[in-house]
Amino acid sequence: MSTYTPPQWNNKYVSWFDKRLPAITLMHKHLIVYPTPRNINYWWCFGVASAMALVIMLLTGIFLAMYYVADTRLAFDSVERIMRDVNYGWLLRYLHMNGASLFFILVYIHMFRGLYFGSFKAPREVLWWIGVTILFLMIMTAFMGYVLPWGNMSFWGATVITSLATAIPGIGQPLVEWIWGAHSVDQPTLNRFFAWHYLFPIIIAALAFVHMWALHEVKSGNPLGIDIKGPRDTIPFHPYHTVKDLYFLTIVLIFFSYFVFFSPNFFAEADNYVPANPLLTPPHIVPEWYFLPFYAILRAVDSKLGGVLLMLASILVLYIMPYLDRSPVRSGSFRPLFRWAFWIFVADCLFLGWLGAQLAEEPYITLIRIATVIYFAYFFVVLPLLNKYEKPDPLPDSISEPVTSRA
Ligand code: HEM
Structure with missing residues (x-):
């Protein structure tokens, strides 16, 4: 696919070196x-x-x-x-x-x-x-x-x-x-x-x-x-x-x-x-802020093993994203329903982060459970449903088209 042709280096030292190890051409x-x-x-x-x-x-x-x-x-x-x-x-x-x-x-x-x-x-x-x-x-x-x-x-x-x-x-x-x-x-x-x-x-x-x-x-x-x-x-x-x-x-x-x-x-x-x-x-044992959403998910269920598995799943689910969101349209800018779902998901992650810093007591436990359900529902329910039912907006013909069509 690449049409790259390496240049001729004018400097004889550069040229000597690059012939032996094409690091300069690579850069x-x-x-x-x-x-x-x-x-x-x-x-x-x-x-x-x-x-x-x-x-x-x-x-x-x-x-x-x-x-x-x-x-x-x-x-x-x-x-x-x-x-x-x-x-x-x-x-x-x-x-x-x-x-x-x-x-x-x-x-x-x-x-x-x-x-x-x-x-x-x-x-x-x-x-x-x-x-x-x-x-x-x-x-x-x-x-x-x-x-x-x-x-x-x-x-x-x-x-x-x-x-x-x-x-x-x-x-x-x-x-x-x-x-x-x-x-x-x-x-x-x-x-x-x-x-x-x-x-x-x-x-x-x-x-x-x-x-x-x-x-x-x-x-x-x-x-x-x-x-x-x-x-x-x-x-x-x-x-x-x-x-x-x-x-x-x-x-x-x-x-x-x-x-x-x-x-x-x-x-x-x-x-x-x-x-x-x-x-x-x-x-009150709290982890660093960047772990808080995962820490909240860990406490979403009563069983220790269940909490650990949920926490692991909340990261591992990212690996299967290409198979969960199968809409042929990549950008959220052309997917009106996806946009809603996405921003709710972002808010849910932030909320989980806040909940992760609270004491393990009510009402936080119930809120953690709701937020955890929303977290996983985004991946396993909302994205697959959107694949099926969402009607994306029309895409431009090319990257340059939205600019050149205005000229
Ligand atoms: C040490 C951490 C990381 C470094 C230094 C890094 C660096 C980069 C750089 C320089 C780019 C190209 C510029 C850009 O698109 O912003 C890029 C693209 C990308 N990165 Fe990372 N990245 C890191 C972590 C991650 C993580 C954690 C993910 C996802 C879980 C990720 C997913 C991607 C994807 C999908 C692209 C392509 C985006 C596109 O072109 O549309 N990266 N990364």
Whole structure:
């Protein structure tokens, strides 16, 4: 499908190198001339912004690891030492702490963009599946990272969440002790969480490259959700998207800087500034905000195993999106009924997030149950019904048509 012809490099060193390893041609093909639909809007900037957040997390994480001590007796103090004594340690830590929230905000918006514009539909299924896998790994990484400062919420969060595995009949208890490496969350747990917290982001970074590979194979979607029909429908990545992305990244960095410099503990939990104490359970164990909708779903049913399965299902269902939403029209902009369903679904996810932070008592439990039913009904009832009965609006003939027809 590609009609790319590599250029002749004028510089003899560049040319020499590129003949032996065509890295410069590769970058030219994928970062300069790569054809992008000419109508893509700012919703398509969240991917590159997620990549920026990933780089911030990797860099600050590597420097934090130089000072952090994964020992239950020293971990909490080593983090305090980073904050007080290490040069710019406070900055490294606040960038990393708030960077996690930034990463999740950007990736969630990136995903919802995909759900609205049907980015998971053919031919982008594999791209989508890689994305869902990245999300899953991000959740694991963030969970383990939160344990490292060895605050009281770290300890109890780790205890509550890992203990969920005990719900699995038969193998539950041995499995959870295998994860802990002990009979409770303890030194071996901290060691292995540190090792995995270092390993997983490297896998995420590798998957982000595979994500890009898949994207460049099938090309970007666009707000109209129709295919590229010819050169009139595309523009080269550079300078159009490089400039637009840089502008967007600047705005994101300004937003991020506000939290890092002026409200660094906005997303933090006071209980995590108290050292871990196995004898003192915090009155209200809440996870980080980005886990709250899943945490709510976990509490939707009385059975522990049922809650765990529902929570897993709430993420795994994303894998089968290409088979649930089978409408031939990709973009929500041409699907009047879908639009309603989609925004109700978004509101429901936000509501679940709010409910996840409330105490496990009435009326919240009933509300969680209703919101969980709506969550799953969106996937298993509403989308299949829309496939059957919705009459989409007519689509334009091509990406350039809505613009050229006005001239
Ligand atoms: C480390 C996290 C991620 C990074 C760095 C990343 C990066 C990107 C980039 C740069 C693009 C192209 C620009 C854009 O469309 O915004 C993209 C496209 C896409 N991403 Fe991601 N992504 C990540 C996570 C995810 C997740 C969690 C999902 C879904 C569950 C996902 C699904 C997609 C899809 C479907 C597209 C194609 C959209 C289209 O062209 O219509 N990505 N991603």
